[in-house]
Amino acid sequence: MQPVRILIVEDDAIIAHDVMLMLQQLGYEVAGVAHTAAQAQHLIAQQAPDLAILDINLGTGPSGIELAGWIRSRYRFPYLFLTSYSDRETLQQAREAHPVSYVVKPFEDHDLLAAIEIGLVNHARRDLPGNLDLARLNQQLRSPLTEREFEMLLEVLDGKTNQQIAESHFVSLNTVKTHIKHLFDKLEVHSRPEAIVRVRQWFS
Numbered sequence: 001m002q003p004v005r006i007l008i009v010e011d012d013a014i015i016a017h018d019v020m021l022m023l024q025q026l027g028y029e030v031a032g033v034a035h036t037a038a039q040a041q042h043l044i045a046q047q048a049p050d051l052a053i054l055d056i057n058l059g060t061g062p063s064g065i066e067l068a069g070w071i072r073s074r075y076r077f078p079y080l081f082l083t084s085y086s087d088r089e090t091l092q093q094a095r096e097a098h099p100v101s102y103v104v105k106p107f108e109d110h111d112l113l114a115a116i117e118i119g120l121v122n123h124a125r126r127d128l129p130g131n132l133d134l135a136r137l138n139q140q141l142r143s144p145l146t147e148r149e150f151e152m153l154l155e156v157l158d159g160k161t162n163q164q165i166a167e168s169h170f171v172s173l174n175t176v177k178t179h180i181k182h183l184f185d186k187l188e189v190h191s192r193p194e195a196i197v198r199v200r201q202w203f204s
Helices: 013-025 037-047 064-074 088-096 109-126 134-138 147-157 162-169 173-187 192-203
Strands: 005-009 029-034 051-055 079-083 101-104
Touching (some): 005 037, 013 029, 037 064, 051 064, 051 109, 064 079, 079 109, 109 192, 147 162, 147 173, 147 192, 162 173, 173 192
Parallel strands (some): 005 029, 005 051, 051 079, 079 101
């Protein structure tokens, strides 16, 4: 299973390079780096990323918000905004573009990781595959999921934490962790974002 593939759209080359290094250290694959909306459109058509990180201000050309509108009208993959602006007007414009998350500069790698994971979960919840069922899923796997593991997968896709899953199923946190580990092993993934991307690839 390939790691989650992320496109970076940032007009500042230094920041783009820093984001690329952060993503690689966090275990993601960088699908490309674009400094303009036009470059991003070209890379999207070529690379089909799983998620895009869009700077809102891309210099003199179309903004990240305008690029988000283009992505939303043509593709189904999620995007989040990276911005140094946190004023009310900019945030309102960003919300209207329907990103799955956003990060305000300056930021640390844990801020970026949280935004990506929350973003992928939010996107999965917003557009869950309607044809997802255990029998069809097991046709894709070398080792089939049990009914309980499939229940755990649905909880993961719904954005539930391990603690929330434990409470809803009246089991211990360690039991949930064991089920999640077996689930990830059978899906051949290492994280919730990878699990979400893999399921969406099979059932989109």
